[in-house]
Amino acid sequence: MRPLTEEESKAVFTKLANYIGKNLVHLIDRPDEPYCFRLHKDRVYYVSESSMRLGISVARPNLISLGTCFGKFSKGGKFKLHISSLDYLAQYAKFKVWIKPNGEMPFLYGNHVLKAHLGRITEDTPEHQGVVIYSMNDVPLGFGVTARSTIDTRKLDPTAIIVFHQADVGEYLRDEDTLF
Amino acid sequence: MDELGDADGELFQLPTAEEREASKANGGTDILDIQRRMQMCVRVLGNFKKLAANGRSRSEYIEQLLADIGSYYGYNDFLAEKLFQLFPVSEAIDFFEANEVPRPVTIRTNTLRTRRRDLAQALINRGVNLEPIGKWTNVGLQVFESTVPIGATPEYLAGHYMLQAASSFLPVIALSPQPNERILDMASAPGGKATYISALMQNTGVVFANDSNKARTKSLSANVHRLGCKNVVISAYDGREFPKVMGGFDRVLLDAPCSGTGVISKDPSVKINKSFRDFTLLSHLQKQLVLCAIDSVNPESRTGGYVVYSTCSVTVEENEAVVDYALRKRPNIKLVDTGLEFGREGYTKYRGKVFSDKLSLTKRFYPHVHNMDGFFVAKFKVEKRFKIANHDEKDVRSKTGITSAEGEQGGDGDNVFDSDEDKPYLEENKRRRMKAKGLRVPPRVSTQLLAPSA
Numbered sequence: 001m002r003p004l005t006e007e008e009s010k011a012v013f014t015k016l017a018n019y020i021g022k023n024l025v026h027l028i029d030r031p032d033e034p035y036c037f038r039l040h041k042d043r044v045y046y047v048s049e050s051s052m053r054l055g056i057s058v059a060r061p062n063l064i065s066l067g068t069c070f071g072k073f074s075k076g077g078k079f080k081l082h083i084s085s086l087d088y089l090a091q092y093a094k095f096k097v098w099i100k101p102n103g104e105m106p107f108l109y110g111n112h113v114l115k116a117h118l119g120r121i122t123e124d125t126p127e128h129q130g131v132v133i134y135s136m137n138d139v140p141l142g143f144g145v146t147a148r149s150t151i152d153t154r155k156l157d158p159t160a161i162i163v164f165h166q167a168d169v170g171e172y173l174r175d176e177d178t179l180f
Numbered sequence: 181m182d183e184l185g186d187a188d189g190e191l192f193q194l195p196t197a198e199e200r201e202a203s204k205a206n207g208g209t210d211i212l213d214i215q216r217r218m219q220m221c222v223r224v225l226g227n228f229k230k231l232a233a234n235g236r237s238r239s240e241y242i243e244q245l246l247a248d249i250g251s252y253y254g255y256n257d258f259l260a261e262k263l264f265q266l267f268p269v270s271e272a273i274d275f276f277e278a279n280e281v282p283r284p285v286t287i288r289t290n291t292l293r294t295r296r297r298d299l300a301q302a303l304i305n306r307g308v309n310l311e312p313i314g315k316w317t318n319v320g321l322q323v324f325e326s327t328v329p330i331g332a333t334p335e336y337l338a339g340h341y342m343l344q345a346a347s348s349f350l351p352v353i354a355l356s357p358q359p360n361e362r363i364l365d366m367a368s369a370p371g372g373k374a375t376y377i378s379a380l381m382q383n384t385g386v387v388f389a390n391d392s393n394k395a396r397t398k399s400l401s402a403n404v405h406r407l408g409c410k411n412v413v414i415s416a417y418d419g420r421e422f423p424k425v426m427g428g429f430d431r432v433l434l435d436a437p438c439s440g441t442g443v444i445s446k447d448p449s450v451k452i453n454k455s456f457r458d459f460t461l462l463s464h465l466q467k468q469l470v471l472c473a474i475d476s477v478n479p480e481s482r483t484g485g486y487v488v489y490s491t492c493s494v495t496v497e498e499n500e501a502v503v504d505y506a507l508r509k510r511p512n513i514k515l516v517d518t519g520l521e522f523g524r525e526g527y528t529k530y531r532g533k534v535f536s537d538k539l540s541l542t543k544r545f546y547p548h549v550h551n552m553d554g555f556f557v558a559k560f561k562v563e564k565r566f567k568i569a570n571h572d573e574k575d576v577r578s579k580t581g582i583t584s585a586e587g588e589q590g591g592d593g594d595n596v597f598d599s600d601e602d603k604p605y606l607e608e609n610k611r612r613r614m615k616a617k618g619l620r621v622p623p624r625v626s627t628q629l630l631a632p633s634a
Contacts, residue, residue, distance in 0.1 A: 180401035
């Protein structure tokens, strides 16, 4: 377990900023307790400093996880957000997409969001913008990247893809072995 | 009923040893006959004086009944006898019967994400028929039937609930974690209890979720993240290493690895694959673990200082015997009330073994009585060690020793240092030291001086 290097933090923060924009500062300046990012076995954890201090006493091979896992660095040095970061993304998301009940299950099986399943979308969402996806009763289900801007979606046919799938909560079951 | 019993009792003939051998050679008795014979044996044993056939002893009936239980329910002889001895005869049959029926499916609301009423409403809308478990918990729901798989609804994936047996709520309720504490769950996979602890603390403080099996920590980690527990540190140590890795916990939960005789309905393989050796090995491990759990607690904790020991087993040597052992080994702990309103009291004596009277404060749960898995819960309060007081005493004594010695020296002149007399000895020692170092030694001038003094 160690703090992130400059390059690593840059990679993590640019990824996060894609979804939560300037709300990023709320992750670092928290009113309740100081939190920090830590790297352990290629995975990035977001954890309160008090937890982190106690976690230090666990030896490296025996430490499995602490706090919330945000994602992992690939061998090539790229950072990939995991579904476990959804809590914080949903809390601070700038752009949101709500999907209809009949679109929930297809999305949770790892499919893209189609126009037919689109319930609501934040006004003036640009193209290729990171968005958090909710069910109609405001339960966060995952996140993705928009394929079209809000204005362009109006004239699309019902089978067109609106949001490219990136992660969904179904991965807790599907990818349990590789995710953690 | 009694008359009917009498009539049947006369009809019933207990087979002799030879007859049993003969039927075994013929490929066993018909299953319906076995069932009938078991009922008869139970009836006879219930009123032995009146119903027993002349010249047949009680042990013969019991032997026959045990053999029948073994073949009817599929237990090995050792386990059938062990479980049979726990209960009165008719209750034992109820217990074996209850092990054949699955327990109800129950779920626990994750209070970090939702409320029970909202969750129940959402699940009812998906076609799930459910109801609160009972008055003793405000987060549990019992599922009667469902048109969708309970373990894959969007609510489940979003972490609104956890599939968890009702019995595994109990040790956490007994532990009663408070916000901002440091808590250890020694054997935590797959995380039902650890996440419940975290939810009760509302994500404050720290929960250490440990499990010795690294493969099982994956599902533990998945559950912790799915349920949104942000104060959990997951480690993979053998529980016995624990006070060394870290101590000073406010509360420790030890849900010890056990034989699983309480969850036979869930895992019937226990019926045949547990032997005498398994029980000795397991109770040995449990005794080691419970001492480690006790030693990991901070006895000076303001809010806590508790250890909860639980198993999903019903046998005495994994439960009362382990608790009694801990009480004898650690004088600074005592048993306290578990805070659970129901359940049977633990045994204070069992088949010739006498345990501490306080064991009546522990709680046992049975499948045939409480309709949940067989379970055992004990709660210890760890107090400051008495040894600290002993140390102080010792210190004082040694200090007084020193002062008295000084007093003597000052008092009479007999013990005053005589530097002239000591000189040859000092010289000799110096020579020896130099020799040992391999240096050249000056000639011995003081030998003459040494001789008269010696």
